[in-house]
Amino acid sequence: MMYKLWMSIYKEFLLLKRDFGGLIILFVMPLVLIITITLIQDSTFRTVTESKIPVVLIDNDKGEISKTVIENLNKSGQFEIITTLNGTELTETTAKEAVFKGKFQLAIIIPKNLSKDLQLKVNQNVDKIVSNFGIGDTSETKKDSLPQKIDKKEVRLYFDPATQLTFKNNVKSSIDKMISQIETKSIYATFQEQLGEGDAPIFEQESFITFKEIMPTVDNKEVLPNSVQHNVPAWTLFAIFFIIVPLSINIVKEKGQGTQIRLLTNPVPYSIVIAGKTITYLIICMIQFYLMVLVGIYLFPYLSLPVLDLDGKFFLMSVVALFSGLAAIGLGILLGTIAKTQEQSAPFGATSVVILAAIGGVWVPVFAMPKIMQAISQISPMNWGLNAFYDVLLRKADAVEILPEIFLLLLFFIITIFIAIQYDKKKRAV
Amino acid sequence: MSNDTSIIQINQLYKQYKDADYFSVNNLNLAIGEKEIYGLLGPNGAGKTTLISMLCGIIKPTSGNFSINNLTYEKNAFEIKKTIGVVPQEYALYPTLTARENLLYFGSMYGLKGKNLREKVATALYQLGLLKFADKKIDTFSGGMKRRVNLIAGILHEPLILFLDEPTVGVDVQSKNVIISYLKELNAKGTTIIYTSHHLSEAQDFCTKIAIIDRGTIYAEGTPNQLIQETSGAHNLEDVFISLTGKELRDDV
Numbered sequence: 001m002m003y004k005l006w007m008s009i010y011k012e013f014l015l016l017k018r019d020f021g022g023l024i025i026l027f028v029m030p031l032v033l034i035i036t037i038t039l040i041q042d043s044t045f046r047t048v049t050e051s052k053i054p055v056v057l058i059d060n061d062k063g064e065i066s067k068t069v070i071e072n073l074n075k076s077g078q079f080e081i082i083t084t085l086n087g088t089e090l091t092e093t094t095a096k097e098a099v100f101k102g103k104f105q106l107a108i109i110i111p112k113n114l115s116k117d118l119q120l121k122v123n124q125n126v127d128k129i130v131s132n133f134g135i136g137d138t139s140e141t142k143k144d145s146l147p148q149k150i151d152k153k154e155v156r157l158y159f160d161p162a163t164q165l166t167f168k169n170n171v172k173s174s175i176d177k178m179i180s181q182i183e184t185k186s187i188y189a190t191f192q193e194q195l196g197e198g199d200a201p202i203f204e205q206e207s208f209i210t211f212k213e214i215m216p217t218v219d220n221k222e223v224l225p226n227s228v229q230h231n232v233p234a235w236t237l238f239a240i241f242f243i244i245v246p247l248s249i250n251i252v253k254e255k256g257q258g259t260q261i262r263l264l265t266n267p268v269p270y271s272i273v274i275a276g277k278t279i280t281y282l283i284i285c286m287i288q289f290y291l292m293v294l295v296g297i298y299l300f301p302y303l304s305l306p307v308l309d310l311d312g313k314f315f316l317m318s319v320v321a322l323f324s325g326l327a328a329i330g331l332g333i334l335l336g337t338i339a340k341t342q343e344q345s346a347p348f349g350a351t352s353v354v355i356l357a358a359i360g361g362v363w364v365p366v367f368a369m370p371k372i373m374q375a376i377s378q379i380s381p382m383n384w385g386l387n388a389f390y391d392v393l394l395r396k397a398d399a400v401e402i403l404p405e406i407f408l409l410l411l412f413f414i415i416t417i418f419i420a421i422q423y424d425k426k427k428r429a430v
Numbered sequence: 431m432s433n434d435t436s437i438i439q440i441n442q443l444y445k446q447y448k449d450a451d452y453f454s455v456n457n458l459n460l461a462i463g464e465k466e467i468y469g470l471l472g473p474n475g476a477g478k479t480t481l482i483s484m485l486c487g488i489i490k491p492t493s494g495n496f497s498i499n500n501l502t503y504e505k506n507a508f509e510i511k512k513t514i515g516v517v518p519q520e521y522a523l524y525p526t527l528t529a530r531e532n533l534l535y536f537g538s539m540y541g542l543k544g545k546n547l548r549e550k551v552a553t554a555l556y557q558l559g560l561l562k563f564a565d566k567k568i569d570t571f572s573g574g575m576k577r578r579v580n581l582i583a584g585i586l587h588e589p590l591i592l593f594l595d596e597p598t599v600g601v602d603v604q605s606k607n608v609i610i611s612y613l614k615e616l617n618a619k620g621t622t623i624i625y626t627s628h629h630l631s632e633a634q635d636f637c638t639k640i641a642i643i644d645r646g647t648i649y650a651e652g653t654p655n656q657l658i659q660e661t662s663g664a665h666n667l668e669d670v671f672i673s674l675t676g677k678e679l680r681d682d683v
Binding site for chain 2: 003004007008010011014015018019257258259261262263264265266267268
């Protein structure tokens with residue numbers, strides 16, 4: 001039986017070798033695609049704000065500022081504020097973990113006593129200005145007393161490493177703006193309180209509140225994802241799934257040529273025929289993957305693009321590529337079994353890959369999709385593959401953490417092959 | 431129709447395709463003896479290919495049963511497939527592979543391997559006049575050459591029973607003669623041949639027994655001479671055929 005399998009694999013390789021157009025589709029086109037897309041895409045990603053984006057908000061302040069931040073976030077209509085996970089109140093630690101694992105795109109941590117300390121700081125500034133102008137309380141005691149030291153406050157932001165850069169930048173600038181406005185408002189309010197009507201302000205202009213993005217760290221080194229690390233996995237997956245087209249054509253051709261009829265009369269289980277195709281096309285998928293990785297590592301720097309940094313995750317990335325390839329092959333075999341002509345299988349295969357890529361989050365991040373599409377994306381094998389790639393490359397997940405996605409990809413392969421075999425049997429029984 | 435030495439025994443076999451309002455094979459009973467060259471002759475749509483497809487395990491009957499070498503597909507599909515050889519109506523070859531590559535692949539599917547397989551392929555190619563074209567791609571071959579390679583792909587494993595669905599259709603006289611001679615040699619070595627054709631004179635010379643089949647049913651069965659003698663005014667098999675199946679066209683969709 002092993003010899004039959006070996007000969008089936010050898011035959012598939014010979015067929016591919018003799019099909020120059022097919023080889024172009026399989027190897028050259030994905031490389032052209034990945035280089036073109038990465039080159040024309042700027043370093044940021046488009047933010048789509050048609051639906052509310054869940055944002056974790058940890059309010060350690062419980063004051064006016066956090067109230068204003070919440071009001072402004074709600075008012076923007078773009079965000080849904082999350083404070084609990086599975087019924088448990090989120091803390092900075094749990095929020096950070098959830099965000100870095102990709103459960104949420106963003107967490108905002110408002111520090112303790114922010115409102116109180118801001119008001120104190122503003123009061124100090126205003127008092128200083130007022131006393132410099134020789135108005136208000138100018139008693140010796142007040143003049144001689146040292147102002148209370150107030151530490152600067154930091155609003156911390158945590159982003160999912162897979163979050164697109166444009167979205168991050170937009171959020172960061174929105175919050176920056178919001179905080180500046182609150183700070184300015186407080187200063188003016190204090191002036192108004194003390195002077196009734198104020199002229200030109202003469203207080204500290206330096207921003208009191210700052211924020212800092214906390215990146216995931218590996219060995220105390222911050223991991224800085226770039227566009228290449230987003231693009232290479234996404235478009236590699238797209239290319240891997242394009243194997244559906246030549247594979248389904250291969251099966252339809254066998255039906256048209258009559259070779260499938262001959263194989264049905266041969267003492268060889270159909271599973272060997274399918275295994276021969278699966279192994280051959282899986283090898284093709286892996287070659288595609290490694291070619292794209294090589295392009296990301298060695299060619300991109302020559303094109304003024306950031307280098308693809310696999311950061312020791314080469315093996316896990318290969319595992320994800322392997323199982324993504326299996327899922328694609330399952331779909332290709334199913335399509336080839338059902339389609340009657342190449343005119344059916346080729347356009348349907350190509351279109352279905354594009355649709356799977358769209359709902360899988362290759363172009364638009366899943367979290368920014370409408371609710372219904374977000375639900376649909378959960379059943380897209382390309383979404384599982386993409387998440388697994390991002391988990392490994394950007395979220396620094398280990399093998400255990402990508403097991404659910406790997407399992408789903410394998411299950412998809414098994415189900416599609418099972419349906420293909422059953423469909424074929426039923427068709428021959430009628 | 432039962433026969434003690436029959437290698438194929440068919441009992442009350444029916445086949446109705448999905449959405450069809452007629453039976454392509456209709457209560458067919460047949461016994462085919464060992465080492466026969468059995469011709470299944472009939473007009474287009476008579477049910478010949480459907481019958482062969484069922485006997486080869488490609489499609490399933492609607493009802494009825496049959497055995498091949500006392501085995502049934504329900505219980506011994508794998509064993510039957512090792513016993514039979516099939517030469518389908520289509521060329522059933524990979525056009526971008528060479529003749530040798532095609533034959534090595536299909537031979538390996540019958541469990542042949544190594545030197546034995548390579549020798550069998552080379553011998554068959556030589557016997558059918560194709561050895562010098564062994565390493566040429568099939569899509570460069572003429573119809574007659576493809577038919578010969580198609581035949582070799584079905585006989586490399588020396589089957590006990592060989593099914594041939596119109597093996598000489600669309601080939602020149604030279605190729606036809608080579609194919610028929612080769613098949614006679616195979617039969618002489620003990621292979622039972624079940625053959626369909628529209629070439630009635632070819633069938634008259636080639637077959638040891640013939641069944642005229644139409645509308646899924648056997649109309650007459652016997653040796654070519656028996657059939658001619660039993661049909662009034664018939665001088666050859668074509669007269670028998672017209673007498674039994676009529677002159678009207680059998681176009682159908």
